[in-house]
Amino acid sequence: xxxxxxxxxxxxxxxxxxxxxGGAAACGxxxxxxxxxxxxxDGAPKKGGTLTVLNRAPQKQFDPAxxxxxxxxxxxxxxxxxxxxxxxENGAEGTKVVPDLATDTGTPSDDAKTWTYKxxxxxKYEDGTPITAADVKYGVERSFAPELSGGAPYLRDWLIGxxxxxxxxxxxxxxxxxxxxxxxxxxxKLKKSEGDFPYFATSTQFAPVPKAKDTGAKYxxxxxxxxxxxxxxxANDGEQMVLExxxxxxxxxxxERHAYPDRIEVKSGLAPAVINQRLSxxxxxxxxxxxxxxxxxxxxxxxxxxxxxxxARVGTGHFGYTNYLxxxxxxxxxxDPKVREAIAYAVNRTSVVNAAGGSALAEPATTFLPNQKSxxxxxxxxxxxxxxxxxxxxxxxxxxxxxxxGLDITLTHxxxxxxxxxxxxxxxxxxxxxxxxxxxxxxxxxxxxxxEKTHSVDKQPDLFLAHWGADWPSGGPFLAPIFDGRQIVKxxxxxxxxxxxxxxxxxxxxxxxxxxxxxxxxxxxxALDQRIGAQALTVPLFHPVYKRLVGKDVKNVVISDWTGVLxxxxxxxx
Numbered sequence: 001x002x003x004x005x006x007x008x009x010x011x012x013x014x015x016x017x018x019x020x021x022g023g024a025a026a027c028g029x030x031x032x033x034x035x036x037x038x039x040x041x042d043g044a045p046k047k048g049g050t051l052t053v054l055n056r057a058p059q060k061q062f063d064p065a066x067x068x069x070x071x072x073x074x075x076x077x078x079x080x081x082x083x084x085x086x087x088x089e090n091g092a093e094g095t096k097v098v099p100d101l102a103t104d105t106g107t108p109s110d111d112a113k114t115w116t117y118k119x120x121x122x123x124k125y126e127d128g129t130p131i132t133a134a135d136v137k138y139g140v141e142r143s144f145a146p147e148l149s150g151g152a153p154y155l156r157d158w159l160i161g162x163x164x165x166x167x168x169x170x171x172x173x174x175x176x177x178x179x180x181x182x183x184x185x186x187x188x189k190l191k192k193s194e195g196d197f198p199y200f201a202t203s204t205q206f207a208p209v210p211k212a213k214d215t216g217a218k219y220x221x222x223x224x225x226x227x228x229x230x231x232x233x234x235a236n237d238g239e240q241m242v243l244e245x246x247x248x249x250x251x252x253x254x255x256e257r258h259a260y261p262d263r264i265e266v267k268s269g270l271a272p273a274v275i276n277q278r279l280s281x282x283x284x285x286x287x288x289x290x291x292x293x294x295x296x297x298x299x300x301x302x303x304x305x306x307x308x309x310x311x312a313r314v315g316t317g318h319f320g321y322t323n324y325l326x327x328x329x330x331x332x333x334x335x336d337p338k339v340r341e342a343i344a345y346a347v348n349r350t351s352v353v354n355a356a357g358g359s360a361l362a363e364p365a366t367t368f369l370p371n372q373k374s375x376x377x378x379x380x381x382x383x384x385x386x387x388x389x390x391x392x393x394x395x396x397x398x399x400x401x402x403x404x405x406g407l408d409i410t411l412t413h414x415x416x417x418x419x420x421x422x423x424x425x426x427x428x429x430x431x432x433x434x435x436x437x438x439x440x441x442x443x444x445x446x447x448x449x450x451x452e453k454t455h456s457v458d459k460q461p462d463l464f465l466a467h468w469g470a471d472w473p474s475g476g477p478f479l480a481p482i483f484d485g486r487q488i489v490k491x492x493x494x495x496x497x498x499x500x501x502x503x504x505x506x507x508x509x510x511x512x513x514x515x516x517x518x519x520x521x522x523x524x525x526x527a528l529d530q531r532i533g534a535q536a537l538t539v540p541l542f543h544p545v546y547k548r549l550v551g552k553d554v555k556n557v558v559i560s561d562w563t564g565v566l567x568x569x570x571x572x573x574x
Contacts, residue, residue, distance in 0.1 A: 062220040066150035108195070195521055328461070346391055349541065484505070485499075512528070
């Protein structure tokens with residue numbers, strides 16, 4: 001997954017639970033527990049009503065080819081079904097991949113370089129026509145069209161011929177590496193082993209598109225739905241959307257989406273403070289409203305915590321995401337491992353967590369992988385400095401490195417107030433490192449400038465605040481972009497800031513990618529994380545925690561560790 005500051009694509013920490021600020025449970029998975037809002041006398045969720053979604057960012061690029069991975073995993077998933085999808089359950093259970101259009105999560109062969117899927121019976125579009133394997137193939141192929149850029153780049157790297165294919169509009173032909181021997185079978189031929197292919201098959205690039213109904217760049221305005229809702233309005237580039245029931249969607253073929261509301265209205269372009277105020281007040285339609293992209297900040301959280309009724313409407317989410325310090329080990333003094341280790345020992349994670357909003361909004365990290373089983377989390381701390389840092393150990397290492405009088409360095413950060421690379425976090429680090437004799441000059445950059453420089457091999461700062469989130473809950477998309485030497489990009493967006501190009505690391509990534517047993521692969525990713533962590537190429541700081549309000553008439557809140565946000569496909573309203 002790419003960094004959220006680049007684009008909201010990625011969609012960390014201990015098992016996510018739908019817990020409340022006050023510690024009480026909200027609603028249990030898929031209709032269990034909770035109050036009776038949106039349900040009958042027994043409290044079970046019922047169909048009917050209108051759900052309002054209040055968001056900051058418009059749902060731009062609603063074309064399935066242009067959405068990144070699962071498109072945020074919320075609104076697009078109501079319209080587009082894919083070969084596989086995430087398990088719509090709370091917490092760790094929600095990190096599992098399950099069948100969607102397909103009968104299973106895929107059959108691998110040839111060391112996971114070939115993946116075969118069979119479609120379920122009875123699949124239909126909103127107009128009643130059947131969904132075929134050829135439609136899925138065409139949906140994937142159109143995602144290669146330059147006119148429909150924006151989607152995840154994996155298929156260009158993975159599919160045979162994908163690196164040169166320009167889509168069906170220019171070439172008027174399909175990819176030979178995607179075969180459809182019959183109307184219900186689709187086969188993908190890959191260049192290399194990819195045991196995580198079922199996870200990526202949740203991407204909207206795998207949504208079927210009927211070729212006869214494809215309107216190219218205008219398709220997003222009136223896409224042909226394969227999911228429980230159809231688009232009846234998409235205005236101002238996704239700023240306002242209205243979804244209504246797809247009469248030809250069958251719950252018999254879709255065990256994951258419940259589709260309780262009759263209608264869903266999405267209103268975007270709102271300020272975070274406005275969203276939280278409207279959800280808090282719960283007047284009119286806002287009583288049956290949720291947000292999928294706006295968190296409670298520290299001040300708002302403190303206010304909510306003091307109100308039992310509001311506290312009972314706050315869901316807590318965790319997502320595979322790590323905030324860290326990034327070094328350029330090619331530049332002095334960071335070419336010396338002892339200097340990097342000294343900084344790792346000097347970091348005061350308690351002050352960093354406080355700067356990020358406090359323990360309710362951030363959890364300290366000592367591993368690069370998020371502390372979730374699905375990623376392969378293996379507890380380790382190669383430079384144990386306790387909760388507040390170990391200045392004495394840092395000074396000792398600096399002396400060994402020839403810096404007995406301390407060190408002068410520059411830390412680059414973004415000036416944006418985003419609780420990730422903010423001035424407050426940079427200032428907290430500056431104060432901690434000062435205790436170890438490390439004098440830090442802060443360099444704040446406007447966010448666009450920050451993104452450009454930190455992702456450029458030529459312009460990259462020697463030390464900067466960074467963050468990474470997962471495209472799906474696995475160690476592969478977390479470790480490979482940051483530490484695989486073959487992914488160093490010299491003339492584009494580079495994420496391997498340490499320029500690590502270790503053949504043993506690269507080979508281990510390839511070997512793990514052959515494993516189709518997710519649990520077995522996870523153990524190997526955890527071991528690799530520990531091996532890399534010992535080199536002090538990064539200093540993990542914290543994993544964010546998401547706190548979000550829901551309207552007072554909202555029922556059946558489900559938040560998985562896959563997305564960390566409320567799943568609108570499960571919500572019922574009064």
